Amino acid sequence: MAGLARYMAVLRLFSEGMPTWTVAEMADALQVPQSTAYRTVRDLLSEGLVEMSAEARYRLGPAFIEFDRLTRLTDPLMRASADVLRAIVHGAGVPGVALLCRLYGREVMCIADFASADASFSPSYERGRPMPLTQGATSKAILARLSGKRLSKLIGVEAVEAMRPELAAIRRAGFCLGRGEIDEGLAGIAVPIVCEAEGLVASLSLVVESHRLAGAREDRLRHLVMSAAHEIESLLNHDHQARGPLLPSGEAVGGAN
Amino acid sequence: MAGLARYMAVLRLFSEGMPTWTVAEMADALQVPQSTAYRTVRDLLSEGLVEMSAEARYRLGPAFIEFDRLTRLTDPLMRASADVLRAIVHGAGVPGVALLCRLYGREVMCIADFASADASFSPSYERGRPMPLTQGATSKAILARLSGKRLSKLIGVEAVEAMRPELAAIRRAGFCLGRGEIDEGLAGIAVPIVCEAEGLVASLSLVVESHRLAGAREDRLRHLVMSAAHEIESLLNHDHQARGPLLPSGEAVGGAN
DNA sequence: TCATATTTCTCATTTTTTGAGAATACCGCC
DNA sequence: GGCGGTATTCTCAAAAAATGAGAAATATGA
Structure with a gap:
């Protein structure tokens, strides 16, 4: 080594x-x-x-804590979603946890989460914890937006074949609903977030207790998460424009802080 | 290099x-x-x-986020103080931010913070941000409990000499009060936390707006922070006993997770 | 398709790492 | 203040890895 x-x-x-x-x-x-x-x-x-x-x-x-802060302050995904996670949870009207997750090696990892004050549960997905790639709405929403090549590399050709219809359905619908796939009694609504320019593939999810997902509310929550995800996406693209895809030439090379 | x-x-x-x-x-x-x-x-x-x-x-x-979580879950200081920070802020009855800080190289760094929902300010001390060693109640409370040798190495003999009376006073009183030393309009009440067995020197602080610190309330808040700090200290010592100062022999070497 | 910018590769040279054990520092204890 | 044991650093020759300059390959965009 x-x-x-x-x-x-x-x-x-x-x-x-x-x-x-x-x-x-x-x-x-x-x-x-x-x-x-x-x-x-x-x-x-x-x-x-x-x-x-x-x-x-x-x-x-303690060095990890320092770098974690830098990440929180500078990662485009975390910057774009900080307020949105809060807004989703408040807008949901039921106890819930909002999650922002992304690819991490051969796994999926939550990079930001926010729980409502009255959430008495906590999903297995939590900030900084790697989770399996192929289970749970949160992960599947990410897989659904990966290129075929990348997907095959990650989970193998045969696994891609098996998931193809499911992933196609997610792409078509624009969201993924999972009930108890990861945590018994919990349900997740996940929406993919993609920013080509920054090479980002992620997902935004809302996790609530399964029994709260009655017909009309399910629709409302789904729309809530979907519009939030689109908001993040447009923030990402906007920020990307604003700073310019190339050098942030206005800022000094010495760095601030 | x-x-x-x-x-x-x-x-x-x-x-x-x-x-x-x-x-x-x-x-x-x-x-x-x-x-x-x-x-x-x-x-x-x-x-x-x-x-x-x-x-x-x-x-x-994203690797830093993963290690940050591990740190949060396993660092004895963070484990012992998670609930306490919340309790302080709730018990304070005024908008405030509770901070847990520690030495980090030649600086002081906050490793956990918790703000009341109604806190409209945010102190310069924030999780993961290195801060100067010799300014602010939070830092001074830490310095006050360092050994003379370590202190000299960190800030030099002459600086130690200059701070000696102040640090002695903090040791005697058991706390340090700072008004506007770091942030204009904010005041901090800081109490040292030491766990010899684990080699930890840290401080617990409550930051509030200066004008909220009227006579009687100042006393109450000071007692609040001091008793919270002692609670963390005893938790640290208890945990240390519980796991044993040597091998946690019950747990498998393979590790969990 | 071509032109450009990014990234990887090659290979002889220089520098670092390695491993085993000796030497040293540190600790509690008497 | 010395003793016994443990933790840590040091030593040195051999082995392995990093380095640097430029060539080659790869990706990107017009």
């Missing part, structure tokens, strides 16, 4: 179930000598990607 | 003022040939630390 991959391999060891590691454990898990593991950890330490916990144990460091 | 530093140097280029970069710009900024810059970006790309934006421009990638 070389270069960045070596460092990421260490960082990927940390998990909810195992949040702190000793150097000996890392060396063991990664099959490298301890002296190498120590050197790697020392580098990560000095960048704040890892920090000391109690007694010879290490945990993830 | 070698190893991790090479990759971090690229990541550190991205800022609020300059959120996307071309490879040529990176190569120029870091004084390396383009072929090297391309290789570095390719590695970052494959780990999701960077991603393509429009037309030959790159931006920070």
Whole structure:
């Protein structure tokens, strides 16, 4: 293992179930000598990607929080959708959670969420948690708008074949409704969001308790999410125009902050 | 530049003022040939630390969001304080923002914040934003509980000398009150939080509009923040006991999730 | 289709990383 | 203040990887 991959391999060891590691454990898990593991950890330490916990144990460091903020402030999707998520949840009139999700490697990840104050449930989709690509309205809405080539690479040709009618239906309808596909008792209404110019494929979803989705309300909520998604899309395109597809030449190269 | 530093140097280029970069710009900024810059970006790309934006421009990638979540779920400080921040703000009875901050290199960074629904202001301290070490009640509360040696390393011996009486007063009183030190018109009440066993030095603050801090209310809010901070401290120590200072031997090494 | 800009590749050279163990620093404890 | 054990850093030659300049390939757009 070389270069960045070596460092990421260490960082990927940390998990909810195992949040702190000793150097000996890392060396063991990664099959490298301890002296190498120590050197790697020392580098990560000095960048704040890892920090000391109690007694010879290490945990993830605070640098991620700093970069997360930068992402929140600069990612076009998050910028365009921050207010919209709030508006959807308020407009829904029932307890609900709004989600903005996107492709992340071979998975789908929520990058922004907003729950109504009276939402007593929380969907499995939550900010920063990778989720399977082929289950749930949220994920399917994304798949529906991927190019065939990209889709095949991600899930394989045979899986594409199996999903083709379903994805075509989503493209035609402009939304995807899922009931209990991911979380028992919850239902999701998901709408794709695409911005060619920025290379973005994402989805906006509203998750509510299944039993709230009676006939008329289902229609209302679907329209709510769809128009919100279109609003985000047009914000994305507008921002893209505004800053120009090329250099944001007005802004200084030194950067602000 | 070698190893991790090479990759971090690229990541550190991205800022609020300059959120996307071309490879040529990176190569120029870091004084390396383009072929090297391309290789570095390719590695970052494959780990999701960077991603393509429009037309030959790159931006920070979604991997940070994933690690941020892990941090939120596993960092002892954030775990212990999540509910407490909410409780402080609700208990305050005036518009306010609760902050949990900690050392981050040579700066102080907020790692969790919570604003009351009626807070029409937002303090400069916000989650993930590095702030100066020696200004503001929030930062001073942290400095007050650092060892002399560590303090000298951070701000220099002469600066320590200058702050000594102030920091001693904070230690004695158990809190620090700052009015308009950082943000005009805002005041902060900050209380240090220390957990020796985990090597943590942090502070819990409540930021309100200065004019709300009349005599009796000031006392009440101060007590509110102080008791909340002590609650977090005892949670930290309790958790530390519960998991044991050494191996969490019950949990599998494979990790969950 | 051609022209342009972006990205990857090649390869000899330079630099870094590696691994095993020794040396050192650090800790609690008496 | 020294002791015993653990954590961390250091050493050095061998092995591996990064570097840089330019060529080649690929994508993009008119």
